[in-house]
Amino acid sequence: MVSGELERTILTVHLRGHDGMCVGCLAWWSRLVLYPCWQVEWATRRQARASVARFLDSLSCALE
Template structure:
Protein backbone atom coordinates (compact mmCIF):
# COMPACT_ATOMS: atom_id res chain seq x y z
CA UNK A 1 0.00 0.00 0.00
CA UNK A 2 1.13 3.54 -0.55
CA UNK A 3 0.16 6.94 0.80
CA UNK A 4 -2.15 7.58 -2.13
CA UNK A 5 -4.29 4.56 -1.33
CA UNK A 6 -4.54 5.54 2.31
CA UNK A 7 -5.52 9.07 1.32
CA UNK A 8 -8.19 7.69 -1.03
CA UNK A 9 -9.69 5.62 1.78
CA UNK A 10 -9.73 8.60 4.13
CA UNK A 11 -11.28 10.82 1.45
CA UNK A 12 -14.19 8.44 0.82
CA UNK A 13 -14.81 7.08 4.30
CA UNK A 14 -16.08 10.19 6.06
CA UNK A 15 -18.70 10.74 8.75
CA UNK A 16 -22.21 11.24 7.41
CA UNK A 17 -24.81 13.48 9.01
CA UNK A 18 -26.24 10.41 10.75
CA UNK A 19 -22.87 9.40 12.24
CA UNK A 20 -22.44 6.51 9.83
CA UNK A 21 -19.57 5.97 7.36
CA UNK A 22 -20.46 7.36 3.94
CA UNK A 23 -17.91 5.19 2.12
CA UNK A 24 -19.20 1.93 3.57
CA UNK A 25 -22.75 2.86 2.63
CA UNK A 26 -21.80 3.85 -0.92
CA UNK A 27 -19.43 0.96 -1.70
CA UNK A 28 -21.00 -1.96 0.15
CA UNK A 29 -24.52 -0.75 1.08
CA UNK A 30 -23.49 -1.36 4.67
CA UNK A 31 -24.34 0.75 7.69
CA UNK A 32 -21.16 1.07 9.69
CA UNK A 33 -20.54 3.61 12.46
CA UNK A 34 -17.80 6.14 11.82
CA UNK A 35 -14.87 5.54 12.15
CA UNK A 36 -15.15 2.23 10.34
CA UNK A 37 -12.35 -0.34 10.23
CA UNK A 38 -11.02 1.10 6.94
CA UNK A 39 -10.49 4.50 8.58
CA UNK A 40 -8.87 2.85 11.59
CA UNK A 41 -6.52 0.95 9.29
CA UNK A 42 -5.60 3.96 7.14
CA UNK A 43 -4.93 6.24 10.12
CA UNK A 44 -2.77 3.60 11.81
CA UNK A 45 -0.74 3.20 8.60
CA UNK A 46 -0.27 6.94 8.42
CA UNK A 47 0.85 7.05 12.05
CA UNK A 48 3.39 4.28 11.44
CA UNK A 49 4.77 6.08 8.40
CA UNK A 50 5.06 9.39 10.24
CA UNK A 51 6.72 7.73 13.25
CA UNK A 52 9.19 5.87 11.03
CA UNK A 53 10.13 9.07 9.17
CA UNK A 54 10.59 10.93 12.46
CA UNK A 55 12.76 8.22 13.99
CA UNK A 56 14.93 8.01 10.87
CA UNK A 57 15.59 11.76 11.07
CA UNK A 58 16.45 11.65 14.79
CA UNK A 59 19.46 9.40 14.29
Protein backbone atom coordinates in the same frame (compact mmCIF):
# COMPACT_ATOMS: atom_id res chain seq x y z
CA MET B 1 5.99 -0.36 0.52
CA VAL B 2 2.77 1.58 0.10
CA SER B 3 3.27 5.16 -1.00
CA GLY B 4 0.39 6.48 1.04
CA GLU B 5 -1.86 6.99 -1.97
CA LEU B 6 -4.12 4.11 -0.94
CA GLU B 7 -4.52 5.53 2.57
CA ARG B 8 -5.31 9.01 1.22
CA THR B 9 -7.88 7.58 -1.19
CA ILE B 10 -9.64 5.64 1.56
CA LEU B 11 -9.70 8.61 3.90
CA THR B 12 -11.15 10.90 1.23
CA VAL B 13 -13.91 8.43 0.32
CA HIS B 14 -14.73 7.17 3.82
CA LEU B 15 -15.56 10.40 5.65
CA ARG B 16 -16.21 10.26 9.38
CA GLY B 17 -19.47 11.74 10.60
CA HIS B 18 -19.98 13.66 13.84
CA ASP B 19 -20.32 10.37 15.71
CA GLY B 20 -17.04 8.97 14.34
CA MET B 21 -18.76 6.51 12.04
CA CYS B 22 -17.94 6.44 8.34
CA VAL B 23 -20.84 8.23 6.62
CA GLY B 24 -20.87 5.97 3.56
CA CYS B 25 -20.54 2.73 5.51
CA LEU B 26 -23.16 3.86 8.00
CA ALA B 27 -25.63 4.57 5.17
CA TRP B 28 -24.82 1.27 3.47
CA TRP B 29 -24.42 -1.12 6.41
CA SER B 30 -26.34 0.47 9.29
CA ARG B 31 -29.23 -1.93 9.01
CA LEU B 32 -26.90 -4.92 9.33
CA VAL B 33 -24.29 -3.86 11.85
CA LEU B 34 -23.36 -0.60 13.53
CA TYR B 35 -19.58 -0.75 13.71
CA PRO B 36 -16.85 1.80 12.90
CA CYS B 37 -15.42 1.62 9.40
CA TRP B 38 -12.43 -0.74 9.45
CA GLN B 39 -10.98 0.84 6.30
CA VAL B 40 -10.71 4.24 8.01
CA GLU B 41 -9.13 2.61 11.05
CA TRP B 42 -6.60 0.81 8.84
CA ALA B 43 -5.70 3.90 6.81
CA THR B 44 -5.38 6.04 9.94
CA ARG B 45 -3.08 3.48 11.59
CA ARG B 46 -0.94 3.26 8.43
CA GLN B 47 -0.58 7.04 8.25
CA ALA B 48 0.34 7.24 11.94
CA ARG B 49 2.89 4.43 11.57
CA ALA B 50 4.48 6.15 8.55
CA SER B 51 4.61 9.46 10.43
CA VAL B 52 6.37 7.86 13.41
CA ALA B 53 8.81 6.07 11.09
CA ARG B 54 9.70 9.37 9.37
CA PHE B 55 10.20 11.03 12.76
CA LEU B 56 12.45 8.23 14.03
CA ASP B 57 14.44 8.27 10.78
CA SER B 58 15.02 12.00 11.14
CA LEU B 59 16.24 11.47 14.72
CA SER B 60 18.64 8.71 13.72
CA CYS B 61 20.03 10.85 10.88
CA ALA B 62 20.48 13.82 13.22
CA LEU B 63 22.42 11.70 15.73
CA GLU B 64 24.86 10.37 13.14
